[in-house]
Amino acid sequence: MEILRELKKLALFKGCPDQDIARMKNCFKAEITSYEKGEVIINQSSDANRVYLIVKGEANVEHEDMFGNISIILNLKAGDFFGLEEAYADKNTYKDALVSAEKAIVASFDRQKIISPCSNNCPCHIMLAKDMMKMISARSLALTDKIKHLSQRGIKDKVLSYLETQSRIAGSSYFEIPFNKTELANYLAVERSALSTVLGKLKKEGVIDFDKKRYHIKAKNQEE
Amino acid sequence: MEILRELKKLALFKGCPDQDIARMKNCFKAEITSYEKGEVIINQSSDANRVYLIVKGEANVEHEDMFGNISIILNLKAGDFFGLEEAYADKNTYKDALVSAEKAIVASFDRQKIISPCSNNCPCHIMLAKDMMKMISARSLALTDKIKHLSQRGIKDKVLSYLETQSRIAGSSYFEIPFNKTELANYLAVERSALSTVLGKLKKEGVIDFDKKRYHIKAKNQEE
DNA sequence: GAAGTTTTGTTGTTTTTGCAACAAAAAGGG
C-alpha cells in the first residue's frame, strides 16, 4: 500500500514497524483522502469530531471574518495536524477552515481515540501522546511567531520580520516560502498591491531579492 | 500555609487532597515568589529551565522586537502557565518575557519534572498531564483568536473584533477587559493615540460605550 | 501555440495611521 510508505516518512511514525502502523490506523478509525489544490478539506465552523494529519503536500489553515476577508493563519506541511487543539480543549466546532494548498493526501482520525489512552495497548500510542504534546507546543510557538510579524508597524517591517524567521528556519539567507504573493499578503494581513510595492522597493534598495517563491536576504543590518 | 489555599482554588488542583499537593510541590521542586505590578518575572531570551504557574493575580507575556517596540502577546490569569510550550517543544530559551500586570504570586517548577512521567507515582500526576494538554491547546486557540484580531484591516475593525470576542467570553454585552488603553494598544499592535481617537469615535457613534476597563457593545450589526 | 486564467506589478486617489507634543483627568503616595 502506497500510503504506508508516505506515513513512514513522517517523524510521527519514525521507527514504527509496519504492522503497528496498520494496527493504529485501525484503532484510530483512520480514513485517507486525496485533495486537489484549492479544495476545502474542512469548513470553518463545522463539527469537530475528527483530527486531520497532512500525509503529503500542504494545506492552509484559513479564517474568514465577518466581512468576508480571508486570512491564512498557518501553512501546514506533511506531518502537521489540524484540529488537535479543538480535540484536547474540548471545543466542538473548528474555528478555521482547512484548504489544500496543493495536491495533498490527508488522513483523519477519530478524535476520541486520539485523546484517550488506548485500550488495545498499541505499542506506539504512548510515544504518540508525547509527540502530540510536542506538536501542539510547536504550533503554539509558531503562532507566537506569526503574532510577532503581525505586530510590526508597517508592511515593510512585517515582511522583513517574516522573511527573517523563514531564513532562520531554513538556516540560509536563500530560502523558499510556501506562499505566492497573494497568499503572503493574506498571511501578513495586508493589501496585496501594497505588499507588491513594498517588495519591489526592498528589491530595488538591494535589501532582498526574490523570484517566485524563492527569496534571498542580502543585507543583514545595514538599514537606515 | 496561605499558598495552599490559593493553589486549591485553581482548576488544576481541584479535588487534590492537601497532602498530594504538598507532595507534588516537592516532586516538582516548586518555588513560590511574589511580584509587584510591573516587575519582570522572566526576561526574554533567558534560559528556559522552569515552567511558571500564575497562582494569584495577572501577568502579561510580552515581546520586544528588534526596534524596541513592546507588544503584549497574551494576558495570563491565575491558573495559566508560562513556558510550557518551550518545555514540551524542547526549546532552551523563552522567546518572550513575563511581566507582572498587578501584585501576583507565581509558582515555578522544574521543567524536566513537569514533562516526564513521575517516578514517585504522584496521585494527580496523570491527571495533570491531561490538564497540561488542555491548557496548551487552549492557549493555541487563544493565540489564533488574537491573530484573528490582528488580521483585521484598520484599528476600528481590530478593536471591534477584540471586544466582540471578549463579550462572547464574558457571555454579556457588558464586560471588563484586562487592559487599560495603553496596554490595549500594545495588545492590538497599534498606536495608542490612534486607538484613543478610534475608541472616541465609536463611542460618539453609539456603537460601544466604555469607562476605564469596562466596555459595553451597544449595537450588534447596524454599522456603516 | 492560441485562448483563457491566474499571478504579479504599477499608478493615482482617498483614507487611515503613526508620530509628536501637549493638556486634562485620574490615581497613587506621603
Add this chain to the structure above:
DNA sequence: CCCTTTTTGTTGCAAAAACAACAAAACTTC
C-alpha cells in the same frame, strides 16, 4: 490634601496603507 506619576484624550502634520482599476507576465489547458 497636595504633589507626583500615570493614564487618557486631542490635534496637526507627514507618511503609509487601503482601495480600485488596469496592464503585463506567467502559467494552464486544449
